[in-house]
Amino acid sequence: MKKILITGLIAGCILFILSYGGLFLGIRFFPGLFVAYNNPLFNSDGSRDVLFYLHAFIISFALSWFWDRFKSMFKGSFIMRGLEFGFVYAMIALLPVMWISFSSLDITVVMVVSWFLYGLAQAIVAGLVFAKINP
Amino acid sequence: MRYRNILLVILLILSFTGFSMKNNAETKRWVVSQNSSLSVNGSTNINTFSCVIPAYDKTDTITVKSKTDKSVMLSGSIDLSVNSFDCHNSGMTKQLQKTLNEKQFPVLHIRFLSLSSLPAMTRNPEPVTGLVDIEIAGVNKQLEINYQISQDEANVIHLLGSSDLNFTDFKLIPPRKLGGMIKTKDQLNVVFHLKMKTI
Numbered sequence: 001m002k003k004i005l006i007t008g009l010i011a012g013c014i015l016f017i018l019s020y021g022g023l024f025l026g027i028r029f030f031p032g033l034f035v036a037y038n039n040p041l042f043n044s045d046g047s048r049d050v051l052f053y054l055h056a057f058i059i060s061f062a063l064s065w066f067w068d069r070f071k072s073m074f075k076g077s078f079i080m081r082g083l084e085f086g087f088v089y090a091m092i093a094l095l096p097v098m099w100i101s102f103s104s105l106d107i108t109v110v111m112v113v114s115w116f117l118y119g120l121a122q123a124i125v126a127g128l129v130f131a132k133i134n135p
Numbered sequence: 136m137r138y139r140n141i142l143l144v145i146l147l148i149l150s151f152t153g154f155s156m157k158n159n160a161e162t163k164r165w166v167v168s169q170n171s172s173l174s175v176n177g178s179t180n181i182n183t184f185s186c187v188i189p190a191y192d193k194t195d196t197i198t199v200k201s202k203t204d205k206s207v208m209l210s211g212s213i214d215l216s217v218n219s220f221d222c223h224n225s226g227m228t229k230q231l232q233k234t235l236n237e238k239q240f241p242v243l244h245i246r247f248l249s250l251s252s253l254p255a256m257t258r259n260p261e262p263v264t265g266l267v268d269i270e271i272a273g274v275n276k277q278l279e280i281n282y283q284i285s286q287d288e289a290n291v292i293h294l295l296g297s298s299d300l301n302f303t304d305f306k307l308i309p310p311r312k313l314g315g316m317i318k319t320k321d322q323l324n325v326v327f328h329l330k331m332k333t334i
Contacts, residue, residue, distance in 0.1 A: 039227070
């Protein structure tokens with residue numbers, strides 16, 4: 001349990017920097033991709049900002065538990081294990097959620113595809129961290 | 136006989152004063168036509184937006200009372216439905232309506248109070264300033280507006296006004312998204328173009 005929490009925390013810190021840093025740079029250099037977020041569908045009063053920034057840690061702890069439970073199934077070098085872990089997460093969790101999100105919410109294809117790729121990248125980074133420090 | 140003369144003098148003075156007062160305060164009425172429009176221009180850190188009410192859907196009257204010191208008193212207002220805004224992007228339109236608290240305050244009011252002067256109406260726009268009282272989301276604020284006023288060949292009076300205002304002046308919170316990474320700037324520029332006819 002301690003191992004899960006420690007690896008989750010380390011992955012959370014790395015994902016926090018990469019995710020929000022990447023988002024910041026994305027908004028700065030590709031602002032057109034983010035215009036659609038000016039929509040009441042997305043929280044606009046700042047009341048959920050803490051929850052938004054905690055996401056990196058929520059996903060890291062969840063993936064850390066998942067890694068610890070199923071790590072024996074991922075074979076090969078740490079890079080291959082990290083990539084496969086990210087891909088498995090994307091297929092099992094992200095794809096169905098993106099599917100239902102797009103079919104039920106007034107959001108664009110670009111938005112859904114970017115969320116899928118963002119989640120896939122997060123899971124691959126987390127997988128690489130887990131494969132390295134909790135092989 | 137003496138009292139009769141005094142009474143006559145008083146009546147004469149009163150009647151002259153009455154006439155002169157009538158001459159000093161000329162009153163006109165302007166009917167706002169349905170082709171009038173209003174736009175709200177603003178920006179976020181990633182884009183600019185322009186939300187328009189392209190055609191005013193009512194016929195309101197503004198009373199124009201000229202005073203001796205060239206200033207002009209106005210009375211009358213226009214009531215704009217927040218639901219009529221079009222930001223050329225459905226998400227932005229919904230966002231503006233939400234920010235302006237459309238459900239609770241579906242109408243915003245512009246009350247015309249005064250003009251610094253009423254220039255001779257020509258086809259060339261003349262600059263004037265004036266005061267209006269704007270009510271958005273239940274909060275009133277008096278603003279000085281810079282106008283351009285002109286009259287075209289069809290005798291339509293064009294009153295083009297613009298002013299800067301802030302969301303926070305009306306106790307509204309400028310929207311912010313993705314943990315504050317996308318922020319709407321507080322300042323807005325409101326431009327309205329009233330087309331009116333004298334009656």
